[in-house]
Amino acid sequence: MAQQIFAYIGHNNGQAEDSALELINAAAKIDSTAAVTAIVVGSGIDAVCDAVAKTYKEVWKIDAAALSNPNAEVTRKILVNVLPADCIILIPHDTFGMDLSPGLSVKLDSTFVADVVDIEGNEGGNLKLSRQEYSGMVSAHMECDISQGAAINIRPGSFAPDESQSAGGTVTDKSGDAGDIAESTRRFLEVLEAEAGDVDITKSDVLVSVGRGIEDEDNLEIIHDLAKAMKADVSCSRPIVDAKWLEKSRQVGTSGQTVKPNVYMAMGISGSFQHMGGIKGSPYIVAVNKNSKAPIFQLADVGVEADILEFVPELTEKVEEL
Numbered sequence: 001m002a003q004q005i006f007a008y009i010g011h012n013n014g015q016a017e018d019s020a021l022e023l024i025n026a027a028a029k030i031d032s033t034a035a036v037t038a039i040v041v042g043s044g045i046d047a048v049c050d051a052v053a054k055t056y057k058e059v060w061k062i063d064a065a066a067l068s069n070p071n072a073e074v075t076r077k078i079l080v081n082v083l084p085a086d087c088i089i090l091i092p093h094d095t096f097g098m099d100l101s102p103g104l105s106v107k108l109d110s111t112f113v114a115d116v117v118d119i120e121g122n123e124g125g126n127l128k129l130s131r132q133e134y135s136g137m138v139s140a141h142m143e144c145d146i147s148q149g150a151a152i153n154i155r156p157g158s159f160a161p162d163e164s165q166s167a168g169g170t171v172t173d174k175s176g177d178a179g180d181i182a183e184s185t186r187r188f189l190e191v192l193e194a195e196a197g198d199v200d201i202t203k204s205d206v207l208v209s210v211g212r213g214i215e216d217e218d219n220l221e222i223i224h225d226l227a228k229a230m231k232a233d234v235s236c237s238r239p240i241v242d243a244k245w246l247e248k249s250r251q252v253g254t255s256g257q258t259v260k261p262n263v264y265m266a267m268g269i270s271g272s273f274q275h276m277g278g279i280k281g282s283p284y285i286v287a288v289n290k291n292s293k294a295p296i297f298q299l300a301d302v303g304v305e306a307d308i309l310e311f312v313p314e315l316t317e318k319v320e321e322l
Contacts, residue, residue: 002034003146006089007056008079009040010096011048016040018260018280019092019154020052021161026090026154029119030127030146038169039082039089041075043068046171053169055162060174064181069188072099074181080107081179086149093153094254094277101151110149113142115273117158122146132273132295157279199233201250206232206263209252211275212239213268213289213308220245222312223267229319235259237275253278268308271296288312 007023009016020038027036038056040049042063049061062078083089089104091097093115105112118130125147131140144150175181201207208227214220227234234250241251252259253275260281267288269275276299279285287300290307297303304311 002031003149004084004087005030005034005036006060006083006087007036007038008089008091008097008100009038009048009052010092010094011040011042011045014044014047016048016052017092017156018161019094019156021055021163022156022159023090023092023154024055024162025159026116026119027088029159030088030122039079041067041078049171053167053171054165055167055169057167057169059169059171061171062175062178062181063173064175064178066181066184070096071184071186071188072096072103073186074184076100076104076107078178078181079104082174082177083108086110086147088146088150088152091151091153093155097153101153105151108149108151110151111144111146112151113144114153115155116152117155155273156277160282198247199250201233201235201252201257201259204233204235204259204261206230206265207235207252207259207261208232208265208267209235209237209269210240210246210267210308211237211269214240215309217243217245219309222309222316226265226267226312226316226319229316230265232263232265237269237272251278266296266300267312269296270294271299 005027009020011017024036035057038052038059040061043065045063049059053059091101102112113129115131116129117132120128126143127146128143133140208223210223223234235252236246236250238251238253240246241248254277256278258278258280261283264279264283265286271294285300286302287296288304288306288308288311289296292305
């Protein structure tokens with residue numbers, strides 16, 4: 001009998017996260033014939049479950065008032081109670097997933113792999129995976145035994161989203177199988193919203209993003225000129241914010257803003273996991289970097305090996321001519 005595959009669905013403000021559509025394609029690389037079951041945990045999640053059922057043929061709902069705020073400790077206990085033996089569960093590699101998955105794999109006595117960016121094959125229960133090390137400078141290829149099950153964290157944005165929405169799936173309420181949901185040693189305090197900036201880059205269709213390759217604050221003028229020519233907004237990577245050259249609200253990444261533009265222009269940005277983790281959807285990525293081995297080139301639709309201090313003014317001039 002084939003192993004069951006589950007996808008843990010992250011959600012926020014009544015909407016499933018983009019990773020929900022990506023996990024089903026990641027599961028297909030493990031077993032293209034398996035019917036993947038989505039698991040949604042939270043409070044008042046009917047709308048999320050109904051939306052997810054458009055992509056997944058079956059959705060397990062675990063709904064309780066005590067789950068109104070994310071709690072990896074409680075969720076871990078729930079999953080141990082509801083998941084069948086030797087199953088595989090795919091979980092987004094975000095802050096919550098990193099908290100949830102290691103302990104879950106211990107409780108399930110199964111394999112754990114974090115931050116997976118590609119699944120290369122499955123041969124008789126030996127799964128071949130790829131991860132990235134040293135901020136994406138090294139690709140690590142590994143093989144793990146999943147015959148006794150596995151908890152695998154998938155890096156958001158690594159797999160193309162399944163946007164077919166033709167599954168017509170069913171929602172099954174598994175709340176009664178979850179056990180003592182209210183029991184927890186953790187206590188939720190509050191949500192601290194990030195300060196709003198003069199531009200909301202989370203709503204931008206086109207972003208011109210700048211990294212440490214700009215070298216000096218005075219050089220930012222060429223980035224603003226390009227953004228103006230393209231009717232785009234300016235964003236940046238963390239080093240620019242750390243240097244206090246741009247405000248925090250313009251930072252893209254796991255410690256900054258999550259953006260979903262149609263076009264993303266990465267100027268002098270290496271493309272570390274922390275930065276690329278803040279880019280969702282499937283934007284058209286243009287990367288300019290003088291380091292030919294920069295990880296951003298592995299993800300870019302167009303890559304240009306050049307010094308941005310020389311290339312950007314020329315590009316701006318050409319855009320203005322058009």
